Amino acid sequence: MKLKRFLAAALVAVFGLGIFSFSANAAGTYAISCKNDAYGMHLGSDYTDVAYVYNGVGVQLSNSANGAAEYLITEYDEAYVGNDCIYSGEANTNGTQVVAADVARMAINAIVGAVSNRVDQAYAANASGASATGLTFTTQNDGVSMSANGLVGGLGVWADVGNTSFENTQAFSSIRLDSMRFDGDASSYSVGVDKTFGKAMVGLVVSNLDADIKTTFNDGTYKQEVDTYGIYLAYRTSMLQIDLGMGQGDSDINTTRRDLGNDQTITGSTTADIEYSNARIAANFTRGKFTIMPSASYRTMDMDIAGFTDVRPSDILGNVAGDGLLFTSGNDTLTTTDDNVAARTVSSETMDIGVKATMNLGKIMPYLDLKYSSEDTSRATYVSEAGTDGNNAETAGTNYSSSLHIGGGIDFSLGSHITGGVRAGSINGRDDWDEDYFAGNVRLGF
Numbered sequence: 001m002k003l004k005r006f007l008a009a010a011l012v013a014v015f016g017l018g019i020f021s022f023s024a025n026a027a028g029t030y031a032i033s034c035k036n037d038a039y040g041m042h043l044g045s046d047y048t049d050v051a052y053v054y055n056g057v058g059v060q061l062s063n064s065a066n067g068a069a070e071y072l073i074t075e076y077d078e079a080y081v082g083n084d085c086i087y088s089g090e091a092n093t094n095g096t097q098v099v100a101a102d103v104a105r106m107a108i109n110a111i112v113g114a115v116s117n118r119v120d121q122a123y124a125a126n127a128s129g130a131s132a133t134g135l136t137f138t139t140q141n142d143g144v145s146m147s148a149n150g151l152v153g154g155l156g157v158w159a160d161v162g163n164t165s166f167e168n169t170q171a172f173s174s175i176r177l178d179s180m181r182f183d184g185d186a187s188s189y190s191v192g193v194d195k196t197f198g199k200a201m202v203g204l205v206v207s208n209l210d211a212d213i214k215t216t217f218n219d220g221t222y223k224q225e226v227d228t229y230g231i232y233l234a235y236r237t238s239m240l241q242i243d244l245g246m247g248q249g250d251s252d253i254n255t256t257r258r259d260l261g262n263d264q265t266i267t268g269s270t271t272a273d274i275e276y277s278n279a280r281i282a283a284n285f286t287r288g289k290f291t292i293m294p295s296a297s298y299r300t301m302d303m304d305i306a307g308f309t310d311v312r313p314s315d316i317l318g319n320v321a322g323d324g325l326l327f328t329s330g331n332d333t334l335t336t337t338d339d340n341v342a343a344r345t346v347s348s349e350t351m352d353i354g355v356k357a358t359m360n361l362g363k364i365m366p367y368l369d370l371k372y373s374s375e376d377t378s379r380a381t382y383v384s385e386a387g388t389d390g391n392n393a394e395t396a397g398t399n400y401s402s403s404l405h406i407g408g409g410i411d412f413s414l415g416s417h418i419t420g421g422v423r424a425g426s427i428n429g430r431d432d433w434d435e436d437y438f439a440g441n442v443r444l445g446f
């Protein structure tokens with residue numbers, strides 16, 4: 001019995017020595033899940049003050065009603081799974097609660113970027129008649145698009161592909177400290193068909209966006225595929241151009257993150273319903289070789305994410321530190337409690353004011369594209385810490401409010417049937433955010 005008490009006291013001492021260790025990759029102090037059915041944080045708020053050991057192991061301070069001995073580690077006010085779970089904060093948060101709103105922003109930008117470029121190129125093909133005859137091949141901010149027109153009845157078919165890279169740049173030093181840090185890439189494509197009626201255009205578009213993100217804040221991943229279909233309308237007078245669109249779709253989401261108690265991977269999957277709309281008005285002013293196109297636009301996307309379960313693997317007895325003290329024959333519970341992630345609606349709403357300036361030099365046509373954006377994108381939500389680690393500076397999600405898009409490029413011609421172009425740009429002024437793009441295009445004419 002004295003040996004058991006000595007070992008238990010030693011175990012508490014080891015816990016105390018390691019209490020402020022925040023290694024980014026090591027398992028929790030005892031390799032026990034943060035939601036172990038016997039010792040997990042789901043036991044309640046008193047878990048930060050009381051540690052439970054059964055069968056009288058350790059130095060008994062008091063007895064609970066069921067005969068289990070309670071042990072209060074008064075010096076540190078902690079319990080067996082250690083700070084790893086108590087201070088987990090964002091690290092104990094599913095990716096949908098942090099990342100989904102930015103995916104919605106990128107999805108609506110990709111859809112509207114593809115359609116807007118299609119409309120601009122169609123009208124530019126024959127500005128005097130505002131028709132969409134001929135064949136064009138153009139680019140959005142982060143991709144390449146092609147449209148083949150002059151089909152049966154003046155029907156136009158076009159396709160668009162793109163890619164963008166992005167990064168949340170909040171300070172990060174360890175998964176056991178607070179941060180919303182993540183980064184990734186999103187690829188997209190759109191396929192559309194449209195027809196012009198004089199100065200008016202009506203079209204249908206099917207779009208896809210595939211986001212692949214590393215969620216540094218919880219040492220996990222976030223993968224989302226967005227599929228939408230919509231309609232767009234446009235009309236152009238001698239000076240003004242108006243276009244608008246709307247659509248809906250669905251999405252599949254798969255996430256992973258690390259259980260900081262036992263280092264095993266927590267997995268989750270869910271679906272989302274999507275709705276979007278957009279509108280734009282622009283003017284065209286041409287003086288000799290120069291064309292100036294000021295514009296104002298609006299776009300929004302709502303994403304309704306269904307509630308789901310984050311599945312935690314069971315603990316592995318052979319990995320549990322101090323087995324025989326923490327777990328005995330009467331309480332060797334290795335099962336864990338899964339996490340219920342509540343349904344959530346995220347949205348991204350943006351208003352742009354911009355200008356595009358183009359110079360026609362014959363074989364080449366350089367241009368500059370500037371836009372100021374006012375944005376309202378849903379902020380991240382996250383699991384709160386059960387205790388404070390003294391580092392709360394990064395616990396809040398960034399409130400994205402405005403940004404400046406600076407881009408430019410050169411279109412070129414290699415004869416009457418082959419033209420193309422390159423462009424590059426960046427998103428600036430969006431707090432804690434980096435985003436850059438580079439794109440090229442080739443136009444084929446028949």
